[in-house]
Amino acid sequence: MRRLSYRHALREAFDEELARDPMVMLMGEEVAQYNGAYKVTEGLWAKWGDKRVMDTPISEAGFIGMGVGASMLGVRPVMELMFWSFYTVAWDQIINNAGMVRYMSGGLINCPIVIRGPANSGTNVGATHSHTPENVIAQFPGMKCVVPATAYDAKGLMKAAIRDNDPVMFMENTLLYGEEWDVPDNSELPDGELVIPLGVADIKREGSDITLVCHGRAVHTCLKAAEILQSEHGISAEVVDLRSIRPLDEETIFNSVRKTHRLICVDENKPFGSIGSQIAAMVQQHCFDELDAPVLRVNSLDAPAFYSPPLEKIQNPTPEVVVARALEIC
Amino acid sequence: MSSPIQNKPASHTKAAINVSLSVEKKRGLYRDLCRIRRFEQISLKYYNAGKMGGFLHLYIGQEAVAVGCVSLMGENDHIITAYRDHGHALAVGMDMNACMAELFGKRTGCSKGKGGSMHYFAPDKNYWGGHGIVAGQTPLGTGLAFGLKYKGLKGAAMCFLGDGAVNQGSFHESLNLAALFGLPIVFIIENNGYSMGTSQKRSSAYPGCLAERAVGYGMAWKQLNGEDLYEVRAGVHDALERARNENKPTLLEITTYRYQGHSVADANKFKYRTKEEVERYEREHDPIHIFKTHLLKEGVLDEAGVATIDQAAIAEAEASAQFAGQSAYPEPAEIFDDVYWEVDQKTEAGQTGRHFFND
Ligand SMILES: Cc1ncc(C[n+]2csc(CCOP(=O)(O)OP(=O)(O)O)c2C)c(N)n1
Numbered sequence: 009m010r011r012l013s014y015r016h017a018l019r020e021a022f023d024e025e026l027a028r029d030p031m032v033m034l035m036g037e038e039v040a041q042y043n044g045a046y047k048v049t050e051g052l053w054a055k056w057g058d059k060r061v062m063d064t065p066i067s068e069a070g071f072i073g074m075g076v077g078a079s080m081l082g083v084r085p086v087m088e089l090m091f092w093s094f095y096t097v098a099w100d101q102i103i104n105n106a107g108m109v110r111y112m113s114g115g116l117i118n119c120p121i122v123i124r125g126p127a128n129s130g131t132n133v134g135a136t137h138s139h140t141p142e143n144v145i146a147q148f149p150g151m152k153c154v155v156p157a158t159a160y161d162a163k164g165l166m167k168a169a170i171r172d173n174d175p176v177m178f179m180e181n182t183l184l185y186g187e188e189w190d191v192p193d194n195s196e197l198p199d200g201e202l203v204i205p206l207g208v209a210d211i212k213r214e215g216s217d218i219t220l221v222c223h224g225r226a227v228h229t230c231l232k233a234a235e236i237l238q239s240e241h242g243i244s245a246e247v248v249d250l251r252s253i254r255p256l257d258e259e260t261i262f263n264s265v266r267k268t269h270r271l272i273c274v275d276e277n278k279p280f281g282s283i284g285s286q287i288a289a290m291v292q293q294h295c296f297d298e299l300d301a302p303v304l305r306v307n308s309l310d311a312p313a314f315y316s317p318p319l320e321k322i323q324n325p326t327p328e329v330v331v332a333r334a335l336e337i338c
Numbered sequence: 339m340s341s342p343i344q345n346k347p348a349s350h351t352k353a354a355i356n357v358s359l360s361v362e363k364k365r366g367l368y369r370d371l372c373r374i375r376r377f378e379q380i381s382l383k384y385y386n387a388g389k390m391g392g393f394l395h396l397y398i399g400q401e402a403v404a405v406g407c408v409s410l411m412g413e414n415d416h417i418i419t420a421y422r423d424h425g426h427a428l429a430v431g432m433d434m435n436a437c438m439a440e441l442f443g444k445r446t447g448c449s450k451g452k453g454g455s456m457h458y459f460a461p462d463k464n465y466w467g468g469h470g471i472v473a474g475q476t477p478l479g480t481g482l483a484f485g486l487k488y489k490g491l492k493g494a495a496m497c498f499l500g501d502g503a504v505n506q507g508s509f510h511e512s513l514n515l516a517a518l519f520g521l522p523i524v525f526i527i528e529n530n531g532y533s534m535g536t537s538q539k540r541s542s543a544y545p546g547c548l549a550e551r552a553v554g555y556g557m558a559w560k561q562l563n564g565e566d567l568y569e570v571r572a573g574v575h576d577a578l579e580r581a582r583n584e585n586k587p588t589l590l591e592i593t594t595y596r597y598q599g600h601s602v603a604d605a606n607k608f609k610y611r612t613k614e615e616v617e618r619y620e621r622e623h624d625p626i627h628i629f630k631t632h633l634l635k636e637g638v639l640d641e642a643g644v645a646t647i648d649q650a651a652i653a654e655a656e657a658s659a660q661f662a663g664q665s666a667y668p669e670p671a672e673i674f675d676d677v678y679w680e681v682d683q684k685t686e687a688g689q690t691g692r693h694f695f696n697d
Pocket residue numbers: 037066068090094097422470471472499500501502503504530532533534600
């Protein structure tokens with residue numbers, strides 16, 4: 009088993025998919041010659057050249073729409089938003105074109121695209137650069153949305169996303185790019201490659217007293233909280249990493265709640281209409297008799313991202329807050 | 339990058355708008371240039387010492403553009419720019435302490451620590467930011483011009499953007515709106531040759547220069563050399579007068595150069611361009627040096643006067659960092675201030691229905 013950074017794992021996924029299918033190509037601002045603003049695509053332009061790895065001007069609506077159009081002819085563009093926050097500039101292309109064309113054409117057309125890039129706050133880059141739009145995107149039927157928390161998941165989910173025939177919105181995290189995890193070499197794998205299907209959650213830590221449902225960086229917040237709950241309070245928390253937001257693995261969530269009877273949804277969305285809101289609604293409906301306490305949510309504090317470093321730090325869920333909320337219901 | 343057009347100092351120096359400058363005003367312009375450069379050099383020092391977070395996009399090398407343009411502003415003239423916004427802020431007269439404290443994330447900052455480097459604003463000085471989304475400010479600038487015309491005020495908006503921002507749809511829509519509605523605006527492309535690591539040639543299709551795209555909108559345009567403050571003033575003055583007197587927009591392209599990386603985090607700053615190129619600009623095209631040479635030749639300043647101004651700028655910038663360092667961070671409760679006007683003012687509207695959803 010090798011240790012691989014999150015960015016390196018993504019790069020491997022691109023490299024393997026570029027090799028597998030000549031229709032796969034990467035594009036975005038600074039992805040080619042600059043090697044990526046966050047070095048995710050480093051070395052790929054040198055290896056694959058201008059046609060497969062392409063720099064674009066700062067024209068998000070234009071180049072993303074161009075990728076959507078090309079995908080209707082069977083090209084499989086993987087498009088980087090330097091920050092997912094810039095989705096607002098390309099909103100019409102993403103939602104109305106990529107998201108709706110299949111339905112409006114009565115199924116005649118599909119858009120096998122991936123739009124990817126970092127979608128996180130917590131780096132003091134201000135309100136406009138700190139959006140976490142997975143809840144916004146997942147609101148639209150036709151869209152798929154994936155948020156990996158580890159290098160292993162990032163690689164396997166990216167390969168599945170590229171092979172998927174629907175638009176997949178892939179949300180990474182600048183605070184995780186440099187972190188390392190175990191990622192098997194292809195030679196160690198029975199199928200010779202790592203592909204993780206969309207719509208399958210992963211239990212990152214087993215437990216019996218309370219379920220923490222989370223995704224993205226909040227997974228690591230929850231894992232730390234679970235450690236504190238165990239060591240300081242003797243509470244055994246189960247950490248369910250959604251990995252994929254839409255499609256969503258509701259069975260894994262429900263099974264965990266049936267075991268622990270308590271649930272906190274933790275994510276870095278703003279609370280109104282967060283991913284946790286959706287899950288809370290589903291769990292109270294489908295697991296009502298299993299619950300021994302109200303479902304709680306821990307979200308980013310309900311204001312735009314604060315620039316000031318110490319203030320932004322407390323805006324996002326911390327292990328301490330998760331522990332405090334858990335103690336309220338355990 | 340093509341080398342900047344050749345300087346013709348004599349003609350710009352003799353432009354009426356420059357000839358009319360008093361000795362005091364000229365010294366003031368030199369002081370503004372030095373204050374911006376020293377502020378930024380010192381902010382870089384404290385950034386590297388870990389006193390700030392996020393991005394720091396420095397304006398060093400481009401100072402004559404902001405100072406030259408702002409020096410032409412009258413009571414009803416307004417400006418707006420992108421995230422490389424410190425120079426414009428200091429030029430309009432924002433308090434240096436408040437600017438530095440904003441970088442430090444302190445509550446004494448110009449945006450109370452909420453905006454950071456990319457988001458300076460001073461509506462009282464007709465400065466509308468400070469915007470992080472590339473070209474996002476260009477419709478807003480168009481709106482400032484629309485507002486002036488709507489209110490019947492004689493003034494103009496100056497809307498700054500980078501050479502990379504010219505490829506956003508919102509900018510093209512703005513050009514059309516401004517020309518169609520006859521708005522008093524000057525769009526100013528600060529062309530420093532690069533958008534992050536991408537040279538102008540690799541990002542844009544254009545006829546002779548970027549400003550020439552104005553032809554497609556039937557709009558006046560001109561290319562200026564931004565290393566000479568006198569040239570900036572002469573060219574921008576004409577465009578401002580066209581806006582104020584005729585309600586006609588202009589697209590200007592001012593060639594300039596940034597010495598630092600795109601932001602402090604730019605790891606490739608000597609990969610997409612050579613160290614020699616940067617050093618050549620510092621040596622041969624430095625706007626502060628060029629303006630100093632003018633003033634020495636004109637006898638407006640002598641070497642001692644120049645040094646005094648620069649020393650004062652260094653001292654002021656260092657003092658601003660001390661001020662910022664000693665200021666308090668905002669309180670957690672302040673996170674929920676400044677989200678809604680009505681809530682902040684405790685109006686009836688602000689107290690009706692739930693506005694925040696923390697639990
Ligand atoms: C919509 C959007 N896309 C991308 C970015 C990331 N970004 C910030 S600045 C920049 C380069 C802009 O270059 P230019 O317009 O030439 O301005 P300069 O930085 O040279 O002043 C990029 C790609 C952004 N902030 N907003």
